[in-house]
Amino acid sequence: MLNLQLFRGLSHPLFARLYLAQTINLLGDALTWVGLALLTFELSGQQAGASLAGVLTLRVTTFVLVSPFAGAIADRVNRKLILTVSHLARMLIVALLPWVTQIWHIYLLIVALNFCTALFTPTYKATIPLVVGKTDYPAAIALSSATGQLLSIVGPGLAGSMAALLGTRLLFGLDALSFLIAALLIVTLNWSQTQAQLKPSQPQSLWQDLQLGTVQLWRNRSLRYALGMQLVAAIAGAQILVNTVAYVEGVLQQDSVQYGWVMAAFGLGATIAAVSLGLLQRPFNPLTCIGVGAVLITVMLLPADRASLSLLMVLWLLAGLGESWINVPTQTLIADTVPIDCQGRVYGAHFAWSHLWWVLAYPLSGWLDYQSHQPGWFYQHSFLAGGLIGTAFLIVIQLFWFPHPLDPQTQMEHAGQLQPSGQHQDI
Incomplete structure (x- = not known):
């Protein structure tokens, strides 16, 4: 008999919607990075490798600098708002990529894009235990991780096929649409019971919150x-x-x-x-x-x-x-x-x-x-x-x-x- 342990987190409606939104988000990420690689080659030619190295360095550096603030904000602000706004912001940023004409434009937009990703990812991870409960969160975390790994395999191939069919510029339009759909899935969630579980014992400064996480x-x-x-x-x-x-x-x-x-x-x-x-x-x-x-x-x-x-x-x-x-x-x-x-x-x-x-x-x-x-x-x-x-x-x-x-x-x-x-x- 098929073992459905991995999918038991999906019995929670909030997590099922969040998981679907995250899956669409991951497909959007695949479209983003394949499109960026093609656009970088279009603008840089044989220097595309060095340009992509710069893009990846900016990506990781942005994560390191922004994500501690994201974690502190996630414990202060309604998480539904954070998840929705980060998706909508990425939709707007990706929609600007077809108009890029210089490499420095890509660098600027990649910092903005990964600023939003650094807000979204810790908030999403911290929300999983809230919406599925103590019994089911190990399976929910495993399912979310497995989906991410699977899409890292099939996503680039799918994105490459889309790019061949639509062209690089139209690929970003499809990418922006994926972030919009994910945002709509999140904004329609009933979040009141989940947010009520977060009851900070005493107000602290942002600096104290940053210290507390580390x-x-x-x-x-x-x-x-x-x-x-x-x-x-x-x-x-x-x-x-x-x-x-x-x-x-x-x-x-x-x-x-x-x-x-x-x-x-x-x-x-x-x-x-x-x-x-x-x-x-x-x-x-x-x-x-x-x-x-x-x-x-x-x-x-x-x-x-x-x-x-x-x-x-x-x-x-x-x-x-x-x-x-x-x-x-x-x-x-x-x-x-x-x-x-x-x-x-x-x-x-x-x-x-x-x-x-x-x-x-x-x-x-x-x-x-x-x-x-x-x-x-x-x-x-x-x-x-x-x-x-x-x-x-x-x-x-x-x-x-x-x-x-x-x-x-x-x-x-x-x-x-x-x-x-x-x-x-x-x-």
Whole structure:
């Protein structure tokens, strides 16, 4: 009999509508990024790679700077308003892209676009536990993550087909329409009961709210461990995203089609892992999943410098499993251990810190790729070097930050008894 555990969150009407809006939003994102890549090439020609690198850097930097404020605002302002306005703003921004004539126009609009995304994403993540309840939120989080991973595989292909059929400029029109539909789905929600669950104990300044999110994230032993393992995942993930294309097309002498297969294997692994967590009949141990995931994604890098195409696909499939086994349980941990009325601030702080790891990991991957083409120990061993660096971080984090399950402090965190809203407790 088909196991429907993964979909039980959809029995909650609010989450079902939010999930549909998020799915449409993710399809819109795929249209946005394929359209941006094509538009950048149209404006920059052979310099498109450097221009896209600038776009990605601005994207991650905007996330790091804006998302802590988004988390603080999510605990202060009606979340329905935040989700709706962020969609409508992205609709307007995307609608301007067909009129772009200079690369700096793209840079300006990408900052505005990702400002809105940084407002939307932490708010959406913090809202899932509110609308599905304690029993169903692990499955709801897993379903949301699995959908995101699946659309990361099929979305670019669908967007590319749309671009071939409609052209780049019309693609942005369809993109804007997707954000409008998502906004309409959210604006028609009955939000009063959900918003009533957010009752801050005392008013605080915005600066105090910003501090609270980061303090709770770092003082909570389980969350600190999870965030540390996300650094390990970022080191490995950046290696995969940055250096795979050079290995497949340069070393293996394959073309872009085979490169697409390899990256699809990575996305498929991440999707399978997220689905597997949602299908579990019994609650999974988030800390165990995170540790196993960190080992898996790191170890898969070690033999990759000598892998054939088929072996590389297997390695990246398993690495994708590892990535989701870190990211999905981390979201569940926040919902488990942080009081409802300040989850927005913690999700916002987590979104910022986890993207900061990528800001650090991308240059490291680029440097390792450069060194792999120079005489010396790193020669033709960029994946091995990245894997060893990740392994070193993994060992240190496991030894010094792993929260023992029998420790009273850890037990109190998982019982939701620590850090009431607006207060800090030393660990």
